[in-house]
Amino acid sequence: MQVVVCVKQIPDPSGTYTYDPETHFLVRPDEQVLDDTDRYGVEMGLQIAQEHGGTVTLVTMGPKGSMQGIRQALAMGADRAVVVDDGDLKGSDALTTAQVLAAAIERTGFDLVIAGTESTDGYSGVLPQMLAGLLDVPALTYATQVQAGDGKVTIHRQTSAGYDVVEASLPAVVSVTAGVVEPRYPTFKGIMDAKKKEVQEYTASDLGVDTSLRQRVTAVEPAPEREAGAKIEDDGEAHLKIVELLQQKKVI
Amino acid sequence: MAAVWVFIEEEAGAPATVGLELLTKARSLGDVTAVYVGAGSEQAFATLGEHGATRVLHADPGDALPSAPVAAALATACESDAPDLVLFGQAYTDRDVAGRLAARLGRSVLSNAVDVDLRDGAVVTTHEMSGGTQIATAEVAGDKPHIVLVRPKSFPVEPVGGSAPQVEKLELPDVGRSAARILEHHVEEREGPQLEDAAVIVAGGRGLGSAEAYELVERLAKLLNAATGATRAIVDAGWVPYAKQVGQTGKTVKPDVYIAAGISGAMQHLVGMKDSKTIIAINKDPDAPIFSVADLGVVGDVHSVLPKLIEALESR
Numbered sequence: 001m002q003v004v005v006c007v008k009q010i011p012d013p014s015g016t017y018t019y020d021p022e023t024h025f026l027v028r029p030d031e032q033v034l035d036d037t038d039r040y041g042v043e044m045g046l047q048i049a050q051e052h053g054g055t056v057t058l059v060t061m062g063p064k065g066s067m068q069g070i071r072q073a074l075a076m077g078a079d080r081a082v083v084v085d086d087g088d089l090k091g092s093d094a095l096t097t098a099q100v101l102a103a104a105i106e107r108t109g110f111d112l113v114i115a116g117t118e119s120t121d122g123y124s125g126v127l128p129q130m131l132a133g134l135l136d137v138p139a140l141t142y143a144t145q146v147q148a149g150d151g152k153v154t155i156h157r158q159t160s161a162g163y164d165v166v167e168a169s170l171p172a173v174v175s176v177t178a179g180v181v182e183p184r185y186p187t188f189k190g191i192m193d194a195k196k197k198e199v200q201e202y203t204a205s206d207l208g209v210d211t212s213l214r215q216r217v218t219a220v221e222p223a224p225e226r227e228a229g230a231k232i233e234d235d236g237e238a239h240l241k242i243v244e245l246l247q248q249k250k251v252i
Numbered sequence: 253m254a255a256v257w258v259f260i261e262e263e264a265g266a267p268a269t270v271g272l273e274l275l276t277k278a279r280s281l282g283d284v285t286a287v288y289v290g291a292g293s294e295q296a297f298a299t300l301g302e303h304g305a306t307r308v309l310h311a312d313p314g315d316a317l318p319s320a321p322v323a324a325a326l327a328t329a330c331e332s333d334a335p336d337l338v339l340f341g342q343a344y345t346d347r348d349v350a351g352r353l354a355a356r357l358g359r360s361v362l363s364n365a366v367d368v369d370l371r372d373g374a375v376v377t378t379h380e381m382s383g384g385t386q387i388a389t390a391e392v393a394g395d396k397p398h399i400v401l402v403r404p405k406s407f408p409v410e411p412v413g414g415s416a417p418q419v420e421k422l423e424l425p426d427v428g429r430s431a432a433r434i435l436e437h438h439v440e441e442r443e444g445p446q447l448e449d450a451a452v453i454v455a456g457g458r459g460l461g462s463a464e465a466y467e468l469v470e471r472l473a474k475l476l477n478a479a480t481g482a483t484r485a486i487v488d489a490g491w492v493p494y495a496k497q498v499g500q501t502g503k504t505v506k507p508d509v510y511i512a513a514g515i516s517g518a519m520q521h522l523v524g525m526k527d528s529k530t531i532i533a534i535n536k537d538p539d540a541p542i543f544s545v546a547d548l549g550v551v552g553d554v555h556s557v558l559p560k561l562i563e564a565l566e567s568r
Contacts, residue, residue: 137430
């Protein structure tokens with residue numbers, strides 16, 4: 001089973017994001033981290049490859065920088081990584097990203113592609129679906145449970161009412177929700193091994209993808225601020241203030 | 253007049269609420285066609301008409317996962333009818349169909365819009381950034397149709413009293429190896445008011461300290477006839493199910509009163525609840541960002557404030 005996991009390096013989300021004042025693109029520092037939600041996909045991929053025999057290839061697009069985020073995922077146990085880094089891809093929309101990833105994945109070969117449902121820094125939320133469309137395979141989305149084998153994949157797909165059990169033949173794309181599995185922590189050996197693993201690099205032109213921008217952000221303005229109200233220190237009686245406000249708002 | 257198509261999924265036999273919100277907006281932009289995905293019924297079509305759809309394209313995928321066949325059929329219909337704009341909600345099946353349709357047509361998707369307009373053939377959308385502290389305007393020019401995903405609760409639902417729309421069948425093609433099948437539907441038991449339409453919400457975050465402490469949130473909610481919510485942090489930690497998540501990757505809510513217990517107010521969370529009419533926050537950290545949107549902020553420990561609040565309400 002050839003498993004491909006799409007991952008993304010993002011600026012540390014615990015810090016403040018900065019945007020280029022001209023283009024309004026997110027400024028990406030050299031040191032980026034693995035998007036936390038991608039750890040679930042990597043873990044899922046490792047478990048499936050382990051169960052059926054096979055390899056896990058990471059595919060990513062973006063400035064590689066120090067590669068810290070990719071090494072994090074390799075240290076978990078992925079076999080190799082494919083990195084598409086090209087300055088011309090700055091500010092790309094989800095479709096260009098999907099075209100790049102699809103071209104890289106076609107070169108790698110795949111039975112199963114796993115991705116998160118959305119990234120933490122861009123959250124367009126349509127990448128896995130676009131990727132599946134370009135690869136002409138089914139997209140089994142928002143998986144809270146995944147089983148793959150015997151040429152097919154079955155998932156629990158999150159719905160607004162609960163979940164559906166959905167099945168398709170491989171090859172397929174699966175998008176996983178955070179919490180689908182418990183991601184492992186890299187071991188010391190894993191971290192050491194990650195430094196020696198194969199990393200294949202491409203540019204957009206290597207893959208034959210058009211990098212012209214389709215959408216642009218024309219303005220960013222501060223939102224009208226919501227006025228903060230009273231802030232009180234709990235002196236043991238603060239709950240009474242809450243009761244008072246709830247009465248005022250006719251909740252009780 | 254611009255032609256605007258609105259994708260609407262059937263939920264429990266009726267049009268999904270976000271679809272009716274989009275119809276309400278769409279009729280100010282042009283002539284409205286509803287793309288309705290589900291079993292369909294006279295009543296459902298009438299509801300679409302009442303909210304401004306003059307035409308319905310009805311697709312019934314049966315037990316097929318809708319994304320691939322509906323996107324393929326829509327791509328064909330878009331090529332022949334050339335609508336200016338196709339609107340989707342930022343919702344599960346909507347995202348699946350929009351992504352696949354865009355890949356097929358080679359179009360950009362504008363995601364997470366909170367407003368949308370058509371100007372001189374281009375689509376202009378408004379987005380909240382950095383937890384809603386900044387408003388970005390984005391634009392896509394070029395070939396039609398433009399594809400936009402709109403966050404739920406961006407527009408009110410207002411019936412316009414329109415007559416029964418003209419209903420046409422949208423035939424779904426065989427999508428070969430892209431097909432997927434739904435084997436079973438599971439409906440989770442739901443108790444009490446639901447997040448999407450509750451007047452009062454009590455939500456918990458990491459400040460609760462443990463999964464067990466979420467019980468305080470549930471007890472308070474019961475006393476106030478409120479729905480319970482949660483931050484992404486405690487959903488990811490497995491304390492509560494994903495269906496409770498409020499925020500960027502969860503639900504957008506606008507209740508009359510939102511009580512945030514042990515929630516620091518990460519951007520991710522704020523964007524989903526900051527438009528609540530009244531916000532009450534309890535948090536130990538006086539510098540927590542949640543206090544910047546709270547009408548009443550209590551700097552204190554949820555483990556002492558919540559039990560006292562519950563007791564005070566119980567003794568009333």
